[in-house]
Amino acid sequence: NDSTVLIATGNNIISCVFNKTRLKSAVALLPGGKEFQNQVNCFLYDDAKTLWVGTSSGIIYRLHKSQRTEKCFIPGNYIVRTLAEDSMHTMWAGTDKGLFVFSKEGKLIKSVYNSSGLLNDCIYSILPIKKTNSVFAATNLGLSFISFAGVLKNYSKELGLQNMEFNTASCVQSKSGKLYFGGVDGITSLYPEALSVMKDSPGIYITTTVI
Numbered sequence: 001n002d003s004t005v006l007i008a009t010g011n012n013i014i015s016c017v018f019n020k021t022r023l024k025s026a027v028a029l030l031p032g033g034k035e036f037q038n039q040v041n042c043f044l045y046d047d048a049k050t051l052w053v054g055t056s057s058g059i060i061y062r063l064h065k066s067q068r069t070e071k072c073f074i075p076g077n078y079i080v081r082t083l084a085e086d087s088m089h090t091m092w093a094g095t096d097k098g099l100f101v102f103s104k105e106g107k108l109i110k111s112v113y114n115s116s117g118l119l120n121d122c123i124y125s126i127l128p129i130k131k132t133n134s135v136f137a138a139t140n141l142g143l144s145f146i147s148f149a150g151v152l153k154n155y156s157k158e159l160g161l162q163n164m165e166f167n168t169a170s171c172v173q174s175k176s177g178k179l180y181f182g183g184v185d186g187i188t189s190l191y192p193e194a195l196s197v198m199k200d201s202p203g204i205y206i207t208t209t210v211i
Helices: 192-196
Strands: 004-008 013-019 022-028 040-045 051-055 059-063 069-073 080-085 091-095 098-102 108-112 123-128 134-139 142-147 152-155 166-173 179-183 186-190
Touching: 004 040, 040 080, 051 080, 059 080, 080 123, 080 166, 091 123, 091 134, 098 123, 123 179, 134 166, 134 179, 186 192
Parallel strands: 123 166
Antiparallel strands: 004 013, 013 022, 040 051, 051 059, 059 069, 080 091, 091 098, 098 108, 123 134, 134 142, 142 152, 166 179, 179 186
């Protein structure tokens, strides 16, 4: 809403409620105790108002509206850098070692690695594509389109990116559906539908003939 701001601290998410410029309350959303002493890296409220919190230990906490907390585990306990929910309410988690897809109930249903076709396993940021079960992921070595169905397309600096390396959580989607990704040398922006119709029309050059 227009009066609540969520802030990530070292090991919790703080819900701050304001009345204009005055802070009325600040409440920690995750339960206290040693069990939750994990470095918080990212968080996201999904469409069902469940809070997903990614940590540096490879644990994703899910806090329901009822205040019930569950855990999801990233294979290998890799750092969770970014979270995104697509239009089909599937949750995508970007880590230092691959992309992991969870159902809305928190079950791991898919993994995508360099061996699957990614240019690089380190996922810095993710943005969903409207009305689809797919995302764009900014990595340490370019930009990748990934669909849940298994389609994967990579885009490198030669295709117009600001550079090959992007920055953690540096991304936003405009109301028009345009995606923006921040990197080490600026910002890359794109309309997903425009890329989907791009065709490669190579020039043909004859350098020699043999009879």
